[in-house]
Amino acid sequence: MRNEIKIFSPATVANVSCGFDVLGFCLDNIGDEMIIKKTPQKGIRITKIEGYDLPLNPLENVAGVSALALLEEAKPNFGFEIEIYKKIKPGSGIGSSSASASGSVFAINELLGKPYNTHQLTAFAMKGEALASGAEHADNIAPALFGGFTLVKSCNPISILKLPTPAALYATIIHPEIEIKTRHARSILPDQIPLKTAITQWANVGSLVHALHTNNYQLLSSALQDVVIEPYRKTLIPHFDTVKKQTLRIGALGCGISGSGPSVFALSEGLEMAKNVEKVMRDIYFRAGITFTTYVSKINPTGIKIL
Amino acid sequence: MRNEIKIFSPATVANVSCGFDVLGFCLDNIGDEMIIKKTPQKGIRITKIEGYDLPLNPLENVAGVSALALLEEAKPNFGFEIEIYKKIKPGSGIGSSSASASGSVFAINELLGKPYNTHQLTAFAMKGEALASGAEHADNIAPALFGGFTLVKSCNPISILKLPTPAALYATIIHPEIEIKTRHARSILPDQIPLKTAITQWANVGSLVHALHTNNYQLLSSALQDVVIEPYRKTLIPHFDTVKKQTLRIGALGCGISGSGPSVFALSEGLEMAKNVEKVMRDIYFRAGITFTTYVSKINPTGIKIL
Known part of the structure; x- marks a missing residue:
């Protein structure tokens, strides 16, 4: 297993007109980059955020909160450092917080050898999303993690449907x-x-x-x-x-x-x-x-x- | 073109739990039979109704009202006699009035050489349905005319989607x-x-x-x-x-x-x-x-x- 991973975490469009709170789709060339490294020290540290002024304290950062939710389940005897190269402006309405929340759990899951499926990663990422929006929603997280068009059938239990995407x-x-x-x-x-x-x-x-x-x-x-x-x-x-x-x-x-x-x-x-x-x-x-x-x-x- | 036709007009289930006013599906072995004949005399006459006590006056019968709506458009220089062998009990909730309303316009369209498509037949049948329910709905008519599962996207303009039906x-x-x-x-x-x-x-x-x-x-x-x-x-x-x-x-x-x-x-x-x-x-x-x-x-x- 590798000790470091670099990912692209895309922007997403939620609601998609008729589908308030349930539909979303994933964008291709707009997104954050994140580098996540295993560290001997347990827990999560956010060591660098470029692009926008966001809190480094993992408890105040959506990427940190979702990562900590995953670690609470996985309980590894090591930790992770996160660098965030933020390109999606917070508050722009194209899933900035979801990109961070989804990206950190996706990357950590890879570094742990993929113990969790995408539905489980959605649950962890929703903990981070709740920090930003005040409620646990998956309508931006689902398209970031699953890709394409997604339908959040239910948040409790989490049930996400990946819909087909017309090519053109x-x-x-x-x-x-x-x-x-x-x-x-x-x-x-x-x-x-x-x-x-x-x-x-x-x-x-x-x-x-x-x-x-x-x-x-x-x-x-x-x-x-x-x-x-x-x-x-x-x-x-x-x-x-x-x-x-x-x-x-x-x-x-x-x-x-x-x-x-x-x-x-x-x-x-x-x-x-x-x-x-x-x-x-x-x-x-x-x-x-x-x-x-x-x-x-x-x-x-x-x-x-x-x- | 033939002068007489006998049809089976099926019962249908509307709403289908989550799909109030939009979803429906068609049943296979429950339905009315209708015999419709061309007559030299213009207009619609309902000459026989077996099974349940329903009005023979076409203006008071859903099959008559929908048929008259079609004739008003088609303006043929002849008319039609309708016999209804009613097996779906009126008021039972499985599309009894829609079977009559859809059946008469389907049959007359056949006898006229199919000038109207299924969306247009839906519009005529809705006129009949309105007599029974007090409003123009297509959620029972659509599955009777299209078959399978249907989704009424819109009644105005009429837009019906035929959905796939899992075989089992x-x-x-x-x-x-x-x-x-x-x-x-x-x-x-x-x-x-x-x-x-x-x-x-x-x-x-x-x-x-x-x-x-x-x-x-x-x-x-x-x-x-x-x-x-x-x-x-x-x-x-x-x-x-x-x-x-x-x-x-x-x-x-x-x-x-x-x-x-x-x-x-x-x-x-x-x-x-x-x-x-x-x-x-x-x-x-x-x-x-x-x-x-x-x-x-x-x-x-x-x-x-x-x-």
């Missing part, structure tokens, strides 16, 4: 530089929703799963609707309606809020359309004078990678 | 002889539901669609949960909890209310299990002194059949 599907992401706290984005949601809109939502979730299985881009497009959450959360994202309208007009399959925002995602058939969508998104925020970052990515079918 | 899947139905009006069963439902339970429901709908695509009976079983509607409607069905508990205990994949009840359905892997489930159901209602009818059926993959 590309994501475009725009991250406007405004801050939305996950806790706040949750607090503005209603406790109760109309049964009628709930029915529309579960018809769309079922249709989206069917569309992924049948490579039906047109059906995928018509299923990428969010009648429950988006009406509330879009108010937190400047120019959301314009971005959605313009990207759909030029041919995006769907456009919605990534996780709890502020990032906005679109899905397109083919790289060229995804790049056209990127241009449209950039123009809108450029004209509005809002600083932003964009990404165009294939759907990552496998999740975290060993480098 | 069998349904058991028990119809206790009590009356539940669809309108009443709708009226006891809440207008608003907790977001949390809605999320569980759409996770289950997505999981059920994935299970059908992957022939995963275990996943199908765990997705066959209804946390939204069943808690309300089960109060209308005597001994529902006992039937559910006992059928699941012996190995049914799932058990729930068929449509708006009072029929209860169970799904099983294999005919033998479906028959064991039937025995358990019968014993419970027999001991309770409630008159009942039971059916065991393969899932009908094609829907209405020409005899």
Whole structure:
């Protein structure tokens, strides 16, 4: 067994319009890098964080908390040092905390000889995620660990379904530089929703799963609707309606809020359309004078990678 | 083109636990027979109804209303006579009105040389269904016309998805002889539901669609949960909890209310299990002194059949 591992832990898009709290997909060329080393000293030490200012104390860092959850089960008579090269901005809405939480447990599991399966790693990573979002969610963790499109059937017990990924599907992401706290984005949601809109939502979730299985881009497009959450959360994202309208007009399959925002995602058939969508998104925020970052990515079918 | 046709119009199970208002499946050996003949006289006449006492006036009969909706579009310079040999008891919760509404438009479309596709036939049949339930629903019509498992993505515009049917899947139905009006069963439902339970429901709908695509009976079983509607409607069905508990205990994949009840359905892997489930159901209602009818059926993959 090796004593050191370097991994790429990808950004992810949760919710995916109709699938609030259950659906997610994994990005391919946006993500953190992490180096994890075995140490004779027990426990977890985070020795380096580059990119963003995050706590080195493992109890205050999602990568540390999830790693400690794993060590509490595994009880090895050695420990681990973690270096994090953070490229996903915390709070951007594309699974920054989940990348850290998933990456550390994935890497440690490799260094231990893979005693845990991906469902078990999800459970450890959720402990870390809870530090960031205030609740144990798996909708960003599942796509990071499983890759592709995922459906969190249940968190208790943990049951994750890996869905098929149509080959020509590309994501475009725009991250406007405004801050939305996950806790706040949750607090503005209603406790109760109309049964009628709930029915529309579960018809769309079922249709989206069917569309992924049948490579039906047109059906995928018509299923990428969010009648429950988006009406509330879009108010937190400047120019959301314009971005959605313009990207759909030029041919995006769907456009919605990534996780709890502020990032906005679109899905397109083919790289060229995804790049056209990127241009449209950039123009809108450029004209509005809002600083932003964009990404165009294939759907990552496998999740975290060993480098 | 022929001048007369005889068809078998099957019973159907709507909702299928998690899929209130959207999911349904088609039964194989329970259904009405209908004979439809071209006549020189324009319009629709229902000349015979055997089995149950239903109105012969086409404006008061679901088969007549749906047929008239089709004729209004097609405008043929002749008409049709309908004979209905009703075997599905009205109000039993296994799509009695949908079988009549779907059967008449299916048969007339055949006699006209198939000018309409199945989506268009769904629209005509929904006009008939509205007479029975007070609202235009397609969750029983879709499985009757398309066969197998169906998902009503949307009623306006009409979009029906035909889902795959695992080969070893069998349904058991028990119809206790009590009356539940669809309108009443709708009226006891809440207008608003907790977001949390809605999320569980759409996770289950997505999981059920994935299970059908992957022939995963275990996943199908765990997705066959209804946390939204069943808690309300089960109060209308005597001994529902006992039937559910006992059928699941012996190995049914799932058990729930068929449509708006009072029929209860169970799904099983294999005919033998479906028959064991039937025995358990019968014993419970027999001991309770409630008159009942039971059916065991393969899932009908094609829907209405020409005899």
